[in-house]
Amino acid sequence: MNEEFKKLAAEKAVEEIESGMVVGLGSGSTVFYAIQKLAQEIRTGNLLNIVAIASSIQTEKLANKLDIPLITFHDKQKIDVTIDGADEVDKYLNLIKGGGAAHLREKILVQASDKFIVVIDDSKLSNKLGEKWAVPVEVIKFASPVISSFIESINGEPNLRTYESGIPVLTDEGNYIIDANFGVIQNPFELAEKLENRAGIVEHGLFLRLSSKVIVAGQDGIKILEK
């Protein structure tokens, strides 16, 4: 993928931000271009009175380095616009997220946001969710083996995410990630409901009916998908 187009798409997303807004900052490589652009707009005075909420420790560090003023949900409980990436996007703008293990905080931001702008490159587009990615499921450690059994019982293949050393990946909240492969997902809403009903699952990576707009970077430039 042409990094120049990814950057262009991320910068396009920043056009949604207006002075005085509370901005949600997602995580991952594409979003980092947006964060850099946002910092530049603040620095040059094009955007005034911006405050932001970070979705991960990594994003928090970058925003601090670039002098973007950060707040928490103790300060504001509503976000105007959140910009974030995705691992897979279907034609209804439903998403799979969580490749970076940050989907719990990302979904908290998105559900508190008026607008959610997704930035991806076109390798992330699918006809149906599950064609390319398993569903990342954040689980509390105590429940991890029983959630694996549960995922098998609903015809998924559970894989506890580990580092190369074999040690389980820990999220910012200290939980495990199980990558649950359901193959091509015929009904993501039904699957989401099953996962949400189960205690021990802190959050799954299906983001359904949450995106306002998807900005896609491809070989020939950017295109915008809207509901």
Next chain:
Amino acid sequence: MNEEFKKLAAEKAVEEIESGMVVGLGSGSTVFYAIQKLAQEIRTGNLLNIVAIASSIQTEKLANKLDIPLITFHDKQKIDVTIDGADEVDKYLNLIKGGGAAHLREKILVQASDKFIVVIDDSKLSNKLGEKWAVPVEVIKFASPVISSFIESINGEPNLRTYESGIPVLTDEGNYIIDANFGVIQNPFELAEKLENRAGIVEHGLFLRLSSKVIVAGQDGIKILEK
């Protein structure tokens, strides 16, 4: 409440346990009578080859002290019977739990169980859930203020649970508890779905369609409610 009848009800619940079973142990004062009775049955050889999974650190300590062999979900992913208390029980045997801040692990046990036996005294019986208790909602710290706003938006009154010192109560998983008062709950299933759909809520205290049997201790002895 007559402690003698509470003890009798808890002991009645232990009759559901057979040799060779995996037993789930809930938390709280009534359940502790059941744990003591179970320990006695093991000690006297009336029940053989019992292993148990504990729902809280407090229960784990008591079980260890009484020489009940404990395992984790790494050893077994299925429980034969779980015995636990409840804070409020309606006529359909739906429950509110979480007064002891242990409802997350308790629900994990119950959802992995073939049978769930509830032991209460009759002060816990209600016509409809919410008459006596708010719904305890375990939330990750990061999201606590935004979940309070969300609870208000669905007509609940959120109260962050604190110790007398004013410091927030921490669960065994290191999360906060918001006691969400919705008044009398007309449709607990609809409410549960709303809460489950929201990222940042780790688990709510509504236990719906999960109880197999409720054993109630009253002034005149015990009575059994079944579906």
